[in-house]
Amino acid sequence: MTTPTPSAAAGPALHSAVLDWYSQHGRDLPWRDPDCTPWGIYLSEVMSQQTPVARVQPVWERWLQRWPTPAALAADSPGEAVRMWDGLGYPRRALRLWESARVMVEQHGGQVPRDHEDLLALPGVGAYTAAAVASFAYEDPRTVVDTNVRRVLARTVTGTQHAAPALTAAEMRLAQASMPADRDDANAWNAASMELGALICTARSPKCLECPVVHLCAWQLAGRPEHEGPARRGQAWHGTDRQVRGRIVQLLRESPDPVSRGALGTAWPDDESKLERCLAALVDDGLVEPRGGDRYSLPS
DNA sequence: TAGGCGTGGCT
DNA sequence: TAGCCAAGCCT
Structure with missing residues (x-):
């Protein structure tokens, strides 16, 4: 099976502009x-x-x-x-x-x-x-693809406002084809393209006026078209198992000693069955350990 | 492959 | 204010 080559990829002009920007503006982490x-x-x-x-x-x-x-x-x-x-x-x-x-x-x-x-x-x-x-x-120049890199390539190369909801094979090929040939440049590109996405080419309000590659950005040149297709759905939070799990683990984190089942109930007082289900799942995940005497702790 | 999985700051 | 979003991983 053949893998089609992307019709476009980041080239030397994009590389040098982003690498120069990173050397001056990259955070000192x-x-x-x-x-x-x-x-x-x-x-x-x-x-x-x-x-x-x-x-x-x-x-x-x-x-x-x-x-x-x-x-x-x-x-x-x-x-x-x-x-x-x-x-x-x-x-x-x-x-x-x-x-x-x-x-x-x-x-x-x-x-x-x-x-x-x-x-x-x-x-x-x-x-x-x-x-x-x-x-x-x-310094092994693997192709680093995170949400920042995906967004930077979506805008500068593909010309769309956002990357796909989940990483696609086409995006992976694009990212690989966009790597500089030089080993040191490739490693720097991995850090620099992530950093550009984190600081300038952000999801919500990109700082295009400060962008070092605004003059060769495909999305910019296309007139910054709005995202097409269905709106991306955010994660629900209130009342979800994740919220309950978070409270249970927080209680255990803050206690130096094992916590009684009764005390854990304060994590979600209104729905005992939900609490029980989440506690069992946490034990199953290895995040919580039953200690006997109806008490629980973080894993020992 | 879509959905579960925490938390807190920002707009 | 209430979403939106953040250097993903696992099943």
């Missing part, structure tokens, strides 16, 4: 420090999945201070990882981080693996994170 370890970079990538940088940074500092290596984290309890996760959201990421630290100790000599396939095999690591760690920690 601690995990971009040349002395940052692969473990520090790995932590930053997982924490940043669906969570803004501003909230990640203080938690990242605390994690790295307490657990400077994969072995240090693996030697602690998964519950402590969930507790230290604080309010970053999606606490299963903390659990998978702990599990992946154990895999690093048992299978990779206590190091973040270099090999792309080994990275992809870690729990909680998908296509984006594997490529990002390979590129940013080990």
Whole structure:
């Protein structure tokens, strides 16, 4: 089966403009420090999945201070990882981080693996994170495709306001075809195109007046056409299982000791069956551990 | 492959 | 104000 080549891709002019912009305007994030370890970079990538940088940074500092290596984290309890996760959201990421630290100790000599396939095999690591760690920690220029890159390419190359709701094969091919040939440029492009999407080419109100590539942006040249097709539906929140789960885990995070079933009931007083279902699901997920005596805690 | 999975800041 | 949105992953 043949894979069609994209009719257009980011070229040298786009590359150099974005790379120049990044060298001047890229944020001075601690995990971009040349002395940052692969473990520090790995932590930053997982924490940043669906969570803004501003909230990640203080938690990242605390994690790295307490657990400077994969072995240090693996030697602690998964519950402590969930507790230290604080309010970053999606606490299963903390659990998978702990599990992946154990895999690093048992299978990779206590190091973040270099090999792309080994990275992809870690729990909680998908296509984006594997490529990002390979590129940013080990200068292995994999194609990094996150929501920022997708939006930047959708606008500058494809000429549409938004990328598709979910990553498509065509987008992946476009991103691969858009990588600079030079290895160092490719790694810098991965960071720079993400950064442009995060700071300038934003989803809601893009700062086109400040954009370094506004003069060659396909969406701009087409007159900034409005998004066509069905409106993207946001996630429901109030009254969902996720809200209830969040409250239960928050109660357990804030308590140094196991919490009684009765006390957990305050997480959702109006619907006992919903609370019971969410608690059971959390236990099933490994985020909550029954301790006997009708008490519960984070996993030990 | 569409939907579940947290949290909080911004407009 | 009430959505919208944020460096995704997993099933």
